[in-house]
Amino acid sequence: MARFRILSVAICVFLLPFVAIEANNEDTSDFELVVRGLKEYIPSQNPPDYFNTAMENYQLTHLFREGMEDIYDNPQICYICNLAVDLVILERREGMTRDTLAEEAEYLCIHLGIESRRVCLGVIELNIDAFIYILDNYPDLTSNRICGSVLQTLGCPKGDAYEWSINLPSGNSPDRPKPNDTTDSFKILQLSDIHYDPNYTPNGNAECGEPICCQEDQGEAPSEEAACGYWTDYRDADVPWHLVEETIRQVNTQEFDYVYYTGDIINHRVWETSVTNNTNTISQLYSYFKDSFAVPVYPIFGNHEPHPLNTWPTESVTDEQFSIQWLFELAADAWSDLVGEDIRETVLKGGYYTVSPKPGFRIIAINSNLCYSFNWWLIFEDKDPYGQLQWLADTLKQAEDNNESVHILSHIPTGTSDSLSVWGREYSRIIDRFANTITGQFNGHTHKDEFSVYYNRSEPSQAVGVVFNGASLTPFSLSNPSYKLYDVDATTFALNDYEEWTFNLTLANSQPSTQSPEWYKLYSFVEAYGVESLDAVEVDKVLLKMAEDHSLLDDYFKFKFRNGDAGLAAGCDDDCQKANLCQMATTVFGEDARCNLLLDLYDQK
Ligand SMILES: *[C@@H]1O[C@H](CO)[C@@H](O)[C@H](O)[C@H]1NC(C)=O
Ligand SMILES: *[C@@H]1O[C@H](CO)[C@@H](O)[C@H](O)[C@H]1NC(C)=O
Ligand SMILES: *[C@@H]1O[C@H](CO)[C@@H](O)[C@H](O)[C@H]1NC(C)=O
Ligand SMILES: *[C@@H]1O[C@H](CO)[C@@H](O)[C@H](O)[C@H]1NC(C)=O
Ligand SMILES: *[C@@H]1O[C@H](CO)[C@@H](O)[C@H](O)[C@H]1NC(C)=O
Ligand SMILES: [Zn+2]
Numbered sequence: 001m002a003r004f005r006i007l008s009v010a011i012c013v014f015l016l017p018f019v020a021i022e023a024n025n026e027d028t029s030d031f032e033l034v035v036r037g038l039k040e041y042i043p044s045q046n047p048p049d050y051f052n053t054a055m056e057n058y059q060l061t062h063l064f065r066e067g068m069e070d071i072y073d074n075p076q077i078c079y080i081c082n083l084a085v086d087l088v089i090l091e092r093r094e095g096m097t098r099d100t101l102a103e104e105a106e107y108l109c110i111h112l113g114i115e116s117r118r119v120c121l122g123v124i125e126l127n128i129d130a131f132i133y134i135l136d137n138y139p140d141l142t143s144n145r146i147c148g149s150v151l152q153t154l155g156c157p158k159g160d161a162y163e164w165s166i167n168l169p170s171g172n173s174p175d176r177p178k179p180n181d182t183t184d185s186f187k188i189l190q191l192s193d194i195h196y197d198p199n200y201t202p203n204g205n206a207e208c209g210e211p212i213c214c215q216e217d218q219g220e221a222p223s224e225e226a227a228c229g230y231w232t233d234y235r236d237a238d239v240p241w242h243l244v245e246e247t248i249r250q251v252n253t254q255e256f257d258y259v260y261y262t263g264d265i266i267n268h269r270v271w272e273t274s275v276t277n278n279t280n281t282i283s284q285l286y287s288y289f290k291d292s293f294a295v296p297v298y299p300i301f302g303n304h305e306p307h308p309l310n311t312w313p314t315e316s317v318t319d320e321q322f323s324i325q326w327l328f329e330l331a332a333d334a335w336s337d338l339v340g341e342d343i344r345e346t347v348l349k350g351g352y353y354t355v356s357p358k359p360g361f362r363i364i365a366i367n368s369n370l371c372y373s374f375n376w377w378l379i380f381e382d383k384d385p386y387g388q389l390q391w392l393a394d395t396l397k398q399a400e401d402n403n404e405s406v407h408i409l410s411h412i413p414t415g416t417s418d419s420l421s422v423w424g425r426e427y428s429r430i431i432d433r434f435a436n437t438i439t440g441q442f443n444g445h446t447h448k449d450e451f452s453v454y455y456n457r458s459e460p461s462q463a464v465g466v467v468f469n470g471a472s473l474t475p476f477s478l479s480n481p482s483y484k485l486y487d488v489d490a491t492t493f494a495l496n497d498y499e500e501w502t503f504n505l506t507l508a509n510s511q512p513s514t515q516s517p518e519w520y521k522l523y524s525f526v527e528a529y530g531v532e533s534l535d536a537v538e539v540d541k542v543l544l545k546m547a548e549d550h551s552l553l554d555d556y557f558k559f560k561f562r563n564g565d566a567g568l569a570a571g572c573d574d575d576c577q578k579a580n581l582c583q584m585a586t587t588v589f590g591e592d593a594r595c596n597l598l599l600d601l602y603d604q605k
């Protein structure tokens with residue numbers, strides 16, 4: 001049986017017809033040499049003569065960073081991924097050791113220029129054991145299963161993997177009262193993606209070539225322009241403690257009843273995390289929240305909180321070395337303290353919880369990091385990890401039966417290319433089924449001021465939900481730090497409007513460090529887009545308006561970066577505007593009916 005499998009893998013690898021690959025790229029010959037080199041190198045551990053040069057010509061710089069799908073010839077990368085993974089599976093089945101595998105991965109990472117040497121070594125050392133566990137404990141593992149999820153963003157084929165669904169109660173979402181002018185409202189503060197960086201070094205090197213700059217061990221800035229600013233920096237930098245303090249001081253000049261913290265506390269020094277350091281940083285921030293806010297704070301996890309980042313092993317992973325129980329336990333205590341209620345049970349199970357802060361109002365906080373394509377454990381087991389989506393549906397059913405209005409907090413937006421599409425589809429089925437019960441949805445993660453509309457799955461022109469992204473405190477990258485303040489109807493808990501607050505980072509850094517940044521209201525949604533409220537149908541009207549009036553897309557672009565000079569510098573041409581329009585209309589990766597309709601309208605103008 002095992003023999004047969006190895007044989008069939010080998011046939012796949014060596015006989016896969018080359019003609020299937022688009023050969024219209026000028027790098028074709030380097031690509032071919034890389035392919036040939038991989039076939040020789042992986043089994044033998046001896047790089048053939050031409051291999052280094054070929055890889056140095058065929059660079060995959062920053063392949064795993066955001067937005068790379070626009071840069072590479074995707075069919076080629078998918079081919080390389082499948083080839084390398086098939087060979088590794090084959091070799092591991094034949095007894096290749098952990099250290100050899102790690103060495104080979106390091107060699108390829110460095111020579112393909114994916115990251116700097118120390119980042120390659122660090123990331124591989126942190127993740128290699130999880131890969132080996134998956135290789136060894138998943139007998140039918142195929143390269144499609146790995147490349148199709150890890151590189152979903154490049155559209156790599158998934159084969160027949162990743163297909164499941166959850167049970168939803170029958171019936172439709174019952175109509176519920178709509179907000180009206182005579183009722184009171186209150187405010188909710190959304191803070192997101194602080195990415196507190198204990199290593200942040202003002203005047204450090206902002207042009208460092210690594211995933212995060214302004215670290216004390218990245219040498220001197222080569223020029224004055226390349227020096228990191230005092231408050232933080234547009235160029236791949238996170239947030240120093242003095243900016244955390246400044247932000248809390250600023251928000252506390254305003255009034256709100258609740259705080260939503262939509263995840264990501266740890267900095268982007270992703271190659272060097274540790275349980276101890278993550279624990280210290282996470283605890284420091286939560287206790288600062290506790291001391292700074294007189295109102296409850298509702299936190300969720302970001303993908304950066306575990307060690308190594310992104311990885312959430314499920315119950316079926318039995319090896320203790322991968323356990324993230326330390327993180328669940330940390331959160332169970334800290335969050336219970338912040339929300340003022342014992343929420344340990346579900347937090348310990350999977351990092352999610354629900355509370356009802358007042359009658360008729362419920363908050364559901366979920367751990368959508370499970371669906372992130374860089375959560376390697378999805379390769380091992382992807383079917384509704386931690387039973388979370390089923391729990392979400394069941395919890396919403398109870399809320400529906402009790403006539404409650406629900407806000408959902410979730411770190412990773414479902415429509416993005418690195419959110420596993422089956423998870424996004426099941427999530428949007430839930431949004432559809434409970435459309436009238438859910439009156440607010442809040443995301444983080446992208447660090448962009450964005451929103452997206454969910455549509456009725458059997459009536460795709462009907463908007464049934466909308467999610468707002470908190471943007472981020474970290475500028476990472478190109479943005480001004482920001483937060484959101486929502487106005488919420490006190491009877492229906494529907495969102496009336498929000499204000500986005502920010503400051504000009506260029507200006508702040510040019511002033512004496514003793515002077516606070518000049519925070520200002522960038523815009524309010526209702527004013528900027530000329531609608532009645534943040535209701536899904538209203539927001540969908542904005543999308544249709546934008547397709548006709550492209551100046552609204554210019555505004556959207558500026559808001560995305562909160563007027564950050566570095567973000568604005570690139571400008572937003574037609575392709576950029578269309579991409580933004582589609583981002584707003586896409587909540588399941590790969591489902592683009594609404595996007596296409598809007599693009600048709602866009603092209604007519
Ligand atoms: C508006 O809200 C008030 C106060 O909650 C309520 O009495 C009234 O029935 C509402 N009107 C409508 C049209 O919903
Ligand atoms: C943990 O933090 C300490 C103190 O900031 C630092 O010296 C050390 O390098 C960090 N360890 C890791 C693995 O990042
Ligand atoms: C929910 O609202 C419906 C319709 O107004 C009502 O019949 C039902 O008793 C309410 N249920 C609860 C638990 O309040
Ligand atoms: C979605 O469309 C179906 C079919 O028209 C309809 O029965 C259902 O009520 C709609 N859902 C919502 C939330 O309006
Ligand atoms: C931010 O401040 C700098 C320095 O004063 C200025 O040059 C720049 O135009 C400002 N940016 C925006 C978007 O207003
Ligand atoms: Zn983040």
Ligand SMILES: [Zn+2]
Nearest residue numbers: 264302303445
């Ligand atoms: Zn994130």
